[in-house]
Amino acid sequence: MSADKHLQSWQERFEMAEAMQPLLGKLYRNQGVEVVVYGKPLLNASTIEIIKAHRLVRRHVGEKLRLRESFPFVQALSKLAVKQCKVDIGKLAVNYWRDHTDVSEIESYMAKELADAIDHADDVAPRDVVLYGFGRIGRLLARLLIERTGRSNKLRLRAIVLRGGKKGDLEKRASLLRRDSVHGPFNGSVEVDEDNNAIIANGTYIQVIYANSPDEVDYTKYDISDALIVDNTGIWKDEAGLGLHLKSPGASKVLLTAPAKGAIKNIVYGVNEGDITAEDIIVSAASCTTNAITPVLKAVNDKYGIENGHVETIHSYTNDQNLIDNYHTADRRGRSAPLNMVITETGAAKAVAKALPVLAGKLTGNAIRVPTPNVSMAIISMNLNTETSKDELNEYLKDTALQSPLQNQIDYTDSTEIVSSDLVGSRYAGVVDSQATIAEGKRAILYVWYDNEFGYSCQVVGVMQTMLGLTTLSLPA
Structure with missing residues (x-):
């Protein structure tokens, strides 16, 4: 292949990835459909990240998946009434092209493969989340929750609780969210609402609450109810200490982002999240x-x-x-x-x-x-x-x-x-x-x-979803 052909091939892939981005965004924001390629998430992915995700398919199945081969599947997906699920277009495309040579049957193939998610009843109400503590894990959890912002998002960050409240504290907290020496800049915009003591990140309104103890907050004053409190402080690790959160009006469950003491369940998402029952109101995401x-x-x-x-x-x-x-x-x-x-x-x-x-x-x-x-x-x-x-x-x-x-x-x-x-x-x-x-x-x-x-924070989000009954259907099975 000549130098010009290499450049032309790259240009085609780049343009195809750019064409995918608005479709991927609309699918998630409007229908709650998260698109992946062999497990690699494409939500908010850059054009380069989309190209890299496709290149990794060779590692999975020993053969290439070209963007021009997967793009028709994204188009077909955007036409289906699919809701609240995770769809692996990498697997769908690879399986399809093994038995087909043209695009004529893609829509019918997709309709069959995704039948369980078509017109899926979207009757699960969004749930409020509060981050108690805003250190390394708290800020990364905020990033992960904010990147999922959209009408169909069921896991909604409503507030963060901090000790302190000195002059300038709010802007300092916002600045730490904007910039991170390890993980780089925040992907979007972060604004401060001084009058209402809040941070607004990519349209997510986050109330900032100051308190010295978990039982000092009345969340209902901020229109927060039935909330999952994610304790990132590591100060309270047993049932008595973490139980203080449940004395605050508006709080219903507590998740600790550290190993727990006593009989509290330590959950490793992907291994034993099935141990979580509706009756579990205090859970640990282990270390x-x-x-x-x-x-x-x-x-x-x-x-x-x-x-x-x-x-x-x-x-x-x-x-x-x-x-x-x-x-x-x-x-x-x-x-x-x-x-x-x-x-x-x-x-x-x-x-x-x-x-x-x-x-x-x-x-x-x-x-x-x-x-x-x-x-x-x-x-x-x-x-x-x-x-x-x-x-x-x-x-x-x-x-x-x-x-x-x-x-x-x-x-x-x-x-x-x-x-x-x-x-x-x-x-x-x-x-x-x-x-x-x-x-x-x-x-x-x-x-x-x-x-x-970051890897740990992703695991914590999985436990959060399980605790609130917000598990997602993944297709193809």
Whole structure:
């Protein structure tokens, strides 16, 4: 292919991706239809991101999916009365083109494949969400909720609750939402309404409320009712402390974005969200590390069985450490985070058992905090019940990442060049680094990357949806 033909091919793909964008936006905003390509979300995706999502199809099925082949499916989808679902046009297009050579039957094919979502009764009322705390996880949850803004959105961010309230606080909070040193600028506009003490982000009106205790707020004063309170502070971790939220008028359920104490259910989305019942009013989304390792451990245990194992977490430093040496109540965490590797404890290995009871008592764990601001790694060393090899284990995990019910939690890479900063913004709970896999006989060691901020926040959103009964139909099945 000549240089001119390469440029022409790129131009065609770019223009096709640009033509997709308004259709994808309208489908979500007006019908609640989220379009993906083999699990990669196209909602608010740039033209380059749409092109990259199509290029990844080769990894899934061994063959290309051209934008000119998928575009007719987006067009056909926009003509169908499909509502409140997630549609994988990548899978639909690949399956169609295996048996067809022209576009004449695409609309009828789509109508058949998406029959369960056509004229689907949209009788689920939107639910209010309040973020109690607005730190690293709180602001990323805000970004994720705001990107889904639209008439058909059922998960509505209504307020954030903060301690403080000093002069200039509101603009400072808005500025932290606008700009992030790790995750980059906010995708849109953020305005401040000083008179009403609110932040307006991409049309989402977010009431800012100041309080020193969870039971001090009357949410009904802000027209907020039956709300899910997402506690991002980490201050209250047991039923008594988190139960304080439920004393506030307008609050109905509480989700903790940290491991919980006592009998509170620790949920890893994709693994045990089915344990959530309508009666559960306080739930924990566990920790970032627990979310990263549990889906992989489940996959391995389902096929090979795990006799025992150890998880060593190489974790980016966090806000509970000191920038320079200073007093800290925890061992070693008082030493400068950007200058040291710091050995510390983690409850992630034990917490796995709450989400995956079959592994109770089989895992130990430890952690090393390292001088990076985001993206961590779990090294999982296991003794298996069944023999395997590196190639066999990798092939199984690759198939799990692409085809199984855990495909939204586990990603897989065979890159020999990937490093931690490449995973900033990953929406997966964990990413298996296949090049580092060690397996011989019944002994296996896996290296799992995870964006301990953004990937975890995506998992939290899944738990939020489950708690509020806002699960989405995914097609094709």
